[in-house]
Amino acid sequence: MSDITRRRLVRGGLAAAAGASGLAVAARLADRYGLIPPDHGNLYGAGDSLTYAAQRLLTRHSMAREFPRSSISKTPFVNGPPPNDEAFRKLQAHAQTDWRLAVDGLVARPASYSLADIRSFPARSQITHLACEEGWSYIAEWTGVPLAYLLSLTEMRPQAKYVVYFSVEKDWWDSIDLDDALHPQTLVAYGLNGGDLPLGNGGPLRMRVPRQLGYKNVKYITRLTVTDDLKRFGKGLGSTAPEFGYSWYAGI
């Protein structure tokens, strides 16, 4: 082995060791600052984690674009029919009296709100873009109570890290980190374009997370659970989306 080859080997080995330990340190730091998504343990974990970490660092306090009234799409596209079972139809028919939104988990004052309660809270309206991962989109005015308001009302505990939200559709629940949960534009929405939120668009209550794609905006929500550990829910991936191959974080 010539001197030059040996020197190159040593140098390459040192560079590889430095690179590997650099990556390990970066991964530990990212984990400590909540920059690793709960569904990182697969083939695409590196890409998903880079996307989540990069977008989190850049968009911690950024505001989703809001549009003038003239931009509102003529039709807020309805992507698929609502649940068709008897229980849902009954609940929907008596929503004003029977629909409840429970808030539990890491909160000092767990609560259960009726639609009237939710409508009595300070409301926010915003004209935002809703984009589906498939590529279509529409712009609409959404009205609702900021999720942050419900979390302060129920006195979220300091160790909280995520808010999990459940729907009457058992296979569609999701969660967001506190950056999105406390974001002023994240709404528990009940109104669309000045009227009640139509059934097809997720009425009576839909989570509206305008800095993420459509599938994070779960329809027909009934329960919010504040937690510090997503492993306790379902398969531990933070959402049902990863079970269908979709990433938990949908900022892109």
Added chain:
Amino acid sequence: MLRKEMPEPAHRQAHRHTAVVRATHWLAALCFLALLVSGLEIVLSHPRFYWGEAGNVTTPALFSLPVPASRATVPTGYGFVLPDQNGWSRSLHFEAAWAVVFTGLFYVAAGLYTRHFRNNLLPAGAGAYNLAQRLTYLFVIFVAFPLAIWTGLAMSPAVASVLPQAVSAWGGQESARTIHFFLTLFLVAFLAIHLIMITRAGFGPLVRAMITGRTQNKERS
């Protein structure tokens, strides 16, 4: 074996591509293949294109591709719906995008350091490529790929929230998506012509040169 024991004189065994050029070429090729396959798969879920900020099946399309879709909500004229493959396609697309961005940054940094651009790609250099080749390579490296990354990012609601100008520069998120598609068509056309030219000039020697970095003078073309 004979050749190994008796190395050819330097002028017969030209050093055609540096290790950085070879490694980044094949990494970029691999990433592009992954981006292309996953991108086409994603398009199948909504093979309609729009202009402006918003568009869906209730609004007129700028154009639509005559292919079946992987969603029942898209009217395609076909009597069947393809299986949904968007989950892994999206994750692979973004992972390959990260990889090609890192590869590209490394290539550009190394290219500036080693004067690769000045010597081999800028029109006044003295390397092996003709003017059309130089301009095409420069356009692919410094215009088409960066624009594809930009239009891709412009589709992201999170990026739009922090850099709205990145979206409005294109006239909206659906416009960015449409341009992203046309950039893909351009890059596919480039790849096709690139492969045809390489085949005509000698596929084996040129591919070997891009793998080993060495080529014999008579094979330089």
